[in-house]
């Protein structure tokens with residue numbers, strides 16, 4: 001999928017909500033407990049992660065080609 | 067990335083917010099600003115008023131005129147603001163303890179007067195800020211630091227309370243049903259009169275840990291699985307309702323709004339037509 | 341001057357507040373203050389103002405604070421039990437620096453006490469009733485005419501210092517009817533609502549103090565997007581846990597009143613030129629005390645009187661001077677003894693201070709106070 005996932009890591013508290021609700025297991029908490037993108041290619045841009053993140057730390061855009 | 071429109075409503079230098087990892091308050095705060103955006107409320111004519119509690123800290127992050135009052139007293143302050151200057155849009159943020167315990171009297175009287183406020187109750191079923199004591203909305207038999215054997219106090223249904231007290235608009239949603247929640251709030255904003263929206267939120271720290279749901283995602287899944295849209299709820303047989311709860315618009319009615327009614331008092335006192 | 345008219349103290353209070361620009365009243369009925377609310381309910385709408393009867397005194401306080409933040413000059417009125425309920429939000433007003441005037445028409449307590457009987461039992465509650473450290477301004481009038489002036493002054497001080505001001509009345513003055521001549525509107529000085537003196541872009545901070553140590557937080561709805569909280573905050577208005585900020589903040593709250601103390605301390609001196617004894621009195625009791633002092637003078641006693649209008653901040657200077665000059669001071673009070681201890685503190689051993697306390701619902705008679713004076717003088721003329 002042509003998507004881009006952005007993380008504002010300074011806002012992420014590692015609650016794991018995005019990880020739990022991602023239908024494609026794109027996300028995982030890293031060793032420091034922050035959200036990280038582990039399977040970017042599987043992302044279907046469903047927006048679940050962004051919708052549910054209580055800390056506005058993750059954003060998903062469809063890729064725009066100039 | 068594309069800048070999200072809701073971000074402009076936050077005081078960026080105050081973020082990240084103080085809430086615990088996975089706390090649902092952040093989601094409701096976002097839903098409120100999305101509803102403000104949807105209703106195109108002029109920002110400099112919109113005031114956010116909150117009480118005291120975890121939820122009530124939201125006012126500090128929102129880039130409007132904001133007022134963080136005392137525990138339970140947000141509605142009286144908001145009433146003063148609205149009556150003093152009816153052109154202002156006033157949104158009240160409160161917690162279940164703030165609104166239905168210490169502020170319970172103000173809550174029902176605000177609804178009775180039908181003053182044009184949009185009250186959003188962040189219901190985490192517990193006193194979050196003070197570390198997990200029981201609130202008047204803690205469900206029966208659930209645990210709290212002050213109900214270590216499970217609560218035997220029968221809880222309030224704040225929506226029924228608001229309806230009975232005379233609100234113009236009453237709705238409920240959850241921090242899982244983000245878009246639905248935004249819609250519920252946006253509709254409340256557009257109703258002229260006392261609007262009440264109960265947003266059920268997860269509090270993993272003070273409630274979840276005590277009640278076998280320590281993970282935020284677990285609590286959200288619980289919200290997903292136990293909230294039932296009003297239409298489906300109506301058809302749900304009694305025995306299947308048990309620990310489920312309805313979400314949606316429960317009440318929408320028209321009744322003269324308080325500041326409008328008072329404007330007539332002013333007109334008649336000034337010798338205008340009655 | 342306007343024409344003479346017969347007026348009750350409570351009505352004069354409402355009239356003074358209106359003359360000073362009050363356009364919003366919220367409260368809850370309680371004897372003996374109710375006439376203030378009733379007068380406001382009738383008069384305010386005709387002036388485009390608002391009156392709202394709330395569900396209790398706490399909300400009565402909350403609603404006026406909200407209205408004040410939205411730009412109105414505001415008043416609430418109550419008596420003992422209601423005044424107790426207002427305490428938390430009086431502290432809120434002190435902390436968030438919101439102009440508000442609270443009238444307390446005192447009655448006998450504790451609790452429901454003697455609802456229709458006069459008292460001066462709230463003198464200390466006015467000063468120390470809410471939690472924490474904060475200054476307080478309280479004015480206690482002794483005539484109907486002065487009640488009008490005190491109300492104007494109270495509103496002006498609330499606006500100027502952005503602080504709660506207490507109009508400390510009692511049942512005597514509240515229900516007293518006197519012929520009064522009120523000043524013309526054009527002769528009344530009204531302190532306007534403070535406004536920001538610069539824009540956000542120019543570095544405006546809502547709680548940054550001006551020269552007089554008072555900040556100018558913008559009224560809601562004027563485009564400044566300020567944050568107001570009862571948590572201790574820095575100049576931005578946002579909470580700060582810093583010990584430095586906390587200390588500076590609490591200092592400033594006190595200092596903004598302290599530096600103006602002389603200006604806001606009002607009192608009268610009667611027969612003090614050659615006085616060897618003094619009566620220090622305030623509120624409705626001062627009326628009887630004045631008569632008593634005249635009677636004592638007629639008997640040849642060299643007694644004078646200090647009548648305090650400003651109760652808080654306490655009139656230290658005049659009491660110090662008086663104590664320096666006289667042999668003894670008598671403080672008659674309709675309570676078990678409250679301001680007497682403050683007089684004693686200020687006198688600081690320069691002369692003895694005696695209390696004449698009465699708390700049985702009845703007023704002093706002039707002779708009781710004359711007796712008190714005679715006891716003080718030990719019969720010495």
Ligand SMILES: Cc1ncc(C[n+]2csc(CCOP(=O)(O)OP(=O)(O)O)c2C)c(N)n1
Pocket residue numbers: 118119120121122137160161162163164165188190192193194195196201
């Ligand atoms: C007069 C007063 N009593 C008690 C408190 C202590 N207190 C602060 S927040 C709170 C409860 C908050 O619970 P709730 O309203 O449900 O909000 P939450 O923190 O759960 O969002 C209490 C009891 C207070 N601040 N003021």
Ligand code: SF4
Pocket residue numbers: 011012013014015016017018019034035052053054055056057058088
């Ligand atoms: S939901 Fe948000 S805060 Fe939680 S782990 Fe994911 S990105 Fe971080």
Ligand code: SF4
Pocket residue numbers: 005021022023024025026027042043044045046047048049050060
């Ligand atoms: S957009 Fe959907 S698929 Fe992509 S990471 Fe987020 S939740 Fe997973």
Ligand code: SF4
Pocket residue numbers: 084085086088089090091120121190194195268269270271272273
């Ligand atoms: S205690 Fe509960 S309500 Fe408070 S911030 Fe933490 S999770 Fe949220």
